[in-house]
């Protein structure tokens with residue numbers, strides 16, 4: 301029986317019903333920007349922080365909380381806050397370090413292109429200076445850390461893009477802490493299945509949840525995980541005030557993806573090792589960069605630092621004598637593996653770094669960094685290994 305007129309029922313009908321007993325076994329998508337309380341005094345207490353509760357979506361949402369709880373646990377952090385993209389998460393992590401005009405950020409030379417862009421184009425005009433260093437070379441890193449002015453923040457990707465160099469998170473953190481820098485690890489390439497930087501000394505972990513965490517190429521999101529509970533309050537405030545919050549629908553998709561992270565990663569890492577071994581035996585391939593190969597310069601480090609005896613799902617390889625035209629012919633010839641500007645999905649994906657992440661570098665700069673014009677980045681999916689290898693084989697034949 302309707303309590304109000306039709307015109308009013310369409311607006312309010314069915315809302316505010318109690319959900320228990322019989323709670324949903326999965327967190328629903330709470331598409332509600334606000335929360336109501338039966339007593340105003342209760343809402344007052346929530347606003348005043350004397351009582352836990354939800355009041356407004358930008359302050360927190362149960363669908364987001366569920367995802368934040370699981371992501372904090374996966375990285376062994378005290379808390380996590382999700383954001384609308386990996387870049388929004390990186391931005392929040394840098395704000396969390398309270399950078400001021402004149403402060404220096406020490407950034408690993410091989411990071412996601414937009415990370416350098418964020419520092420140069422957004423933080424640069426505010427007076428923040430970027431210094432670059434090779435985080436796999438401890439002597440060079442130490443020198444860069446000790447250079448005046450001392451850096452406030454050290455930001456790096458433990459598995460570098462696109463050469464898959466492995467940084468020693470423990471040593472990097474120790475060296476950075478010795479000069480008072482806060483350590484931010486962008487752990488997107490490894491995922492918490494393969495690497496847990498907070499356990500090794502990092503202070504803050506960032507992920508683009510667009511990649512392995514969601515894993516299906518259907519959502520954009522990011523997360524910041526903090527080791528110390530004291531930082532969590534400040535991080536929440538940044539999220540509230542900057543407002544780059546994740547939508548509950550996207551949080552649901554990421555949470556759904558996370559449920560299969562271990563299964564996906566297990567298969568993807570196994571496939572990647574098999575692909576790396578196969579590629580390294582092909583006469584048409586000059587180099588394969590994959591930490592799981594015995595010949596990788598940091599294979600020993602990767603073996604102890606990475607978890608579960610796995611080495612991740614991403615590699616890069618160089619087509620012998622290859623240039624842009626040869627790589628494009630190879631990529632055009634692929635039938636199963638898709639050429640896209642992302643990674644970490646259930647689908648195998650290739651990308652040409654000189655066209656994308658390192659486009660703004662000159663060929664000489666790329667060559668000095670070891671990024672040849674024949675370099676291909678491959679993120680290995682969960683398809684059957686035979687089909688992945690067959691696709692690579694027929695595409696390599698097309699350029700042979």
Ligand SMILES: *Cc1c(COP(=O)(O)O)cnc(C)c1O
Pocket residue numbers: 385386387388412414457461486488489508509510511520521522
């Ligand atoms: C994709 C990516 C980002 C940026 O994440 P978005 O979700 O695209 O904003 C940052 N760091 C790394 C290592 C990435 O691969």
